[in-house]
Amino acid sequence: APSPPPPPPPKQPPKQPPKEPSKPAPSAAPPASSGVEEPRERRVAMTRMRKRIASRLKEAQNEAAMLTTFNEVDMSALTAMRNTYKDAFLKKHDVKLGFMSAFVAAAAKALQEQPAVNAVIDGGDIVYRDYVDISVAIASPTGLVVPVIRDVQKLSFADIEKEIVKYGTKASYGTLTVEDMAGGTFSITNGGVFGSLLSTPIINPPQSAILGMHGIFQRPVAVNGQVTIRPMMYIALTYDHRLIDGREAVTALKRIKELVEDPTRFLIDV
Numbered sequence: 001a002p003s004p005p006p007p008p009p010p011k012q013p014p015k016q017p018p019k020e021p022s023k024p025a026p027s028a029a030p031p032a033s034s035g036v037e038e039p040r041e042r043r044v045a046m047t048r049m050r051k052r053i054a055s056r057l058k059e060a061q062n063e064a065a066m067l068t069t070f071n072e073v074d075m076s077a078l079t080a081m082r083n084t085y086k087d088a089f090l091k092k093h094d095v096k097l098g099f100m101s102a103f104v105a106a107a108a109k110a111l112q113e114q115p116a117v118n119a120v121i122d123g124g125d126i127v128y129r130d131y132v133d134i135s136v137a138i139a140s141p142t143g144l145v146v147p148v149i150r151d152v153q154k155l156s157f158a159d160i161e162k163e164i165v166k167y168g169t170k171a172s173y174g175t176l177t178v179e180d181m182a183g184g185t186f187s188i189t190n191g192g193v194f195g196s197l198l199s200t201p202i203i204n205p206p207q208s209a210i211l212g213m214h215g216i217f218q219r220p221v222a223v224n225g226q227v228t229i230r231p232m233m234y235i236a237l238t239y240d241h242r243l244i245d246g247r248e249a250v251t252a253l254k255r256i257k258e259l260v261e262d263p264t265r266f267l268i269d270v
Contacts, residue, residue, distance in 0.1 A: 049143045060205045065241040068200040071253050073260050075216050075231040078102055081263050093158040100136070100213075101160040103188060105266065106259035107211055108132040108152040111186055114252040116244050117209045117237075118185050126243060135184035135204055136164060139193075140171040146204060147176055148184040192216065198234045208243050212236035213257065 044177070046054070082097050089097040110258040111118035113134050119128045132153045135146040147167035149160060170176045192215040201212035212235065219232045237253040259265050 043048045047142060053091075053143055057202055060203045063205060064203050064208075066203055066238055067246075067249075068236050068238040069246070069249050069253055070198070071257050073233045073235055073257050074221065075099070075233055075260070078260055078263055079216075079231055089158070089188055094160070095161045095165055095209060097157065098161060098164070100164055100188070100190065101157045102257065102260050102263060103161050103211065103213060104134055104136070104149065104152055104164075105155070105157060106256045107134060107186060107188060109259060110252040110255040111168060112153060113255060114248045115241065116248045117252045119243060120185070120206050120208055121240070121243050122206075129185050131185070133183050133185045135181070135187040135207070136167065137187060137189035138168055138171045140174065140176075142174060145171050145176055145181060146184065146187060147171070147180045148181075148182065186210070189212075190211065193234065197211050198236065200236060201238050203238055203240060209237060209239040209249070209252075211253075212238070 014113045071135070078099060082099070086097045115128050116126075116133060120128050121127075131151055133148050133150045134152050137146050138244075139146055147170070149155070149163045149167075150159065155163070167176065167180065170180065184207060186205065187200050187201075187207055187210040190213040191199050191201075192213050196214045197217070198214055199212050201210045203210050214234045214236075216231045216233045218229050221230050221232060222226050222228075227230060232235050235253065236254065237249055237256075
């Protein structure tokens with residue numbers, strides 16, 4: 001008998017159209033803009049002091065032939081002296097012993113030995129001063145101020161520290177007078193209080209030079225052929241090259257370095 005016919009192939013399910021990827025649920029609509037863009041700048045009128053500072057700095061830049069020479073100071077001896085005598089100094093003089101007094105005193109000696117650095121150009125003349133009035137830059141709430149410590153060559157460390165404290169207090173309360181800041185034969189600024197490593201300070205006209213102090217940092221240095229870690233500070237002297245030659249500027253800065261690195265020189269005057 002003939003074999004039965006093969007069974008028909010199974011029916012395939014109808015093809016479904018491919019599914020579209022699911023769409024994320026719509027997010028909440030952003031808040032409607034007010035149409036007013038937030039300001040990205042602020043315009044503030046310059047204070048009278050800021051205008052004066054700007055004017056004097058630009059005057060110095062335009063008038064003087066400024067050049068800066070650098071050196072570095074090992075602060076080990078001065079730090080040791082301060083740590084040894086700070087309590088006795090405070091007890092006797094009622095003022096703390098800082099580093100600034102040493103630099104002010106050292107600058108006074110250097111200026112007396114290099115009178116051109118303490119001089120000023122006046123028309124066709126050079127005026128040499130036989131006294132040292134040092135302007136010390138102090139940051140105040142209203143800007144940089146430079147009160148003057150007068151006749152520094154006659155002052156002790158304690159006298160200098162008391163003057164610095166007096167002017168610092170007056171600057172913080174805004175009570176410095178014009179007389180406090182008038183004159184000055186040389187300036188010192190200390191960017192180290194803000195962490196500065198190195199800078200080129202600008203002369204405070206009509207003066208002819210300015211000393212820049214900086215931060216004290218532990219650095220490797222060579223001492224007697226051996227590498228050791230010392231507390232080091234870079235110092236900078238900016239000077240008016242119209243009046244002061246490089247030899248005089250470098251010699252003055254080197255003298256400041258010598259005195260600060262070996263404070264006993266103040267006692268024996270060498």
